Amino acid sequence: KDRVLPHPPYRLPVLGDVWDLHVTDSSQWGMRGAQKYGDIYERNIFGARVTYVSSPDLLREINDDDKWAKFLGIPIRDLRSVARDGLFTAHNSEPNWAKAHAILAPSFTAAAMRGYHATMRDCVGELIEHWDGRGTEWIDIPSDTNKVALEVIGRTGFGYSFDSFERTDAHPIVAAMLRALTYINRSAYSHPLLERTLFRAQRTQHLADVEFVNSEVDAVIAQRQREGTGGHEDLLERMLTATDPETGQRLDSQNIRHQILTFLAAGHETSAGVMAFALHYLSVNPEIAERARAEIAHIWTGDELEFEQVAKLRYVRRIVDESLRLWPTAPGYFRKANADTMLGGKYPFEKGEWVFIVLLQLHRHTLWGDDPERFDPDRFLPERVRARHPELYRPFGVGMRACIGRQFAYHEIVLVLATILRNYDLTPDPDYRLKVKETITLKPDQLRLKVSRRA
Ligand code: HEM
DSSP states (O other): OOOOOOOOSSOBTTTBTGGGOOSTTHHHHHHHHHHHHOSEEEEEETTEEEEEEOOHHHHHHHTOTTTEEEOOOTTTGGGHHHHTTSTTTOOTTOHHHHHHHHHHGGGGSTGGGHHHHHHHHHHHHHHHHHHHTTTTSOEEHHHHHHHHHHHHHHHHHHSOOOOTTTOSSOOHHHHHHHHHHHHHHHHTTSOHHHHHTTTHHHHHHHHHHHHHHHHHHHHHHHHHHHHOSSSOOSHHHHHHHOOOTTTOOOOOHHHHHHHHHHHHHHTTHHHHHHHHHHHHHHHHOHHHHHHHHHHHHHHOOSSSOOHHHHTTOHHHHHHHHHHHHHOOSSOEEEEEESSOEEETTTEEEOTTOEEEEEHHHHTTOGGGOSOTTSOOGGGGSHHHHHHSOTTSOOTTOOGGGSOTTHHHHHHHHHHHHHHHHHHEEEEEOTTOOOOEEESSSEEETTOEEEEEEOO
16 A cells, blocks of 8 residues: 655656755755645655655654664765765764764763863854954854854864964865865756766866865874874864774774764854854844843853853753754754554555655744744743653754764854854844755855944
């Protein structure tokens, strides 16, 4: 028996619902589809079935690793040309996933953030210095939050500065990675024959970009090996020295390269996007910014924000959570059935069939209340979190393949937002209406703010 799901009207032979596909804003389109067709629906693209789920009840099954597991959907699968079996792009069964996860998990606990705190604070300090030099000019917020997040991951990851705040152009590694991601995002929906003919020049550039990035990262690893390990508190140090408790093995140098590329990509755009969305909401909700400033003044009593104080900024943390609710910067994830199953007792799925979780819609579900578009950090008060459906909020994915960088992201984003709020008043552009740009992650498109030093 086959499942019958709501789908766009006018389904065509062979083409299916291809006319109803939006490539440039596919996540927001996935959300609008859910608002029209319901919390489980389907698009048929040239015979391939794409099932969109935003039902918290169905997610009780889908998010359970015993029943369903991570699936590498398009375009994540295509990121493997750069990151191979790095943590994010590894298939569940690849041995390097379990090995790298065991080796790296201790570097991502809340306590491990103590080791990165001073470095993170230095990076925010550079942002502040940069803004102080900008006077009353408009500031391109997504560009600057990208810079701060890139510096944070470069330095805490492998002791490398991209000199982001000194440059007017992008660092060559960043430029090559950005071109590679853009190429992958586009070509994911293309045909190999087209790539070898019509897009030949871009493909050649792409191969050169991947080779360049690989050789640059390998040079950083080789330099550390020459210098000798010891004395560093970064991820590279751990990758070079720690062993997997299960097998006693270390990571090989190719895999270390893929992990570094993974952290650079997974650990920078996502966090930077959250900072930018939060700054947008803070700029247009001055009463929320003031409440946060009162908390910051109460907790941050000395010159520097100390490690222990970051976790005490509970209201700032709720601002981060609420930004991630409305705009989960990784806007969804894929899951595949471990065995033939009857989802929700109604929808048959065969082993290996997959679904896409539409976080943008899950996070706007009617269970959030009457006005899900309203920015309200108090939705994350502990008593309200406890009373909530457990599958209603999943910005970091689920199960064993959930985000390893969650604590890292919270620490860095709270630190950045608290420092900005303490130092500046934020003025929005009165003509700006939030528009969200999708690459693989989400960003507020063309968001600019004026910042003025507080007394
Ligand atoms: C996995 C979101 C920050 C590293 C994931 C997944 C999501 C996610 C949804 C699961 C993807 C899937 O199921 O296919 C986010 C968001 C972030 C963030 C919203 C910022 C707010 C970071 C940071 C790092 C990082 C800062 C590293 C420093 C990773 C890695 C994985 C991952 C390595 C793969 C884990 C595995 O499969 O073992 N992230 N992430 N992320 N994230 Fe993050």
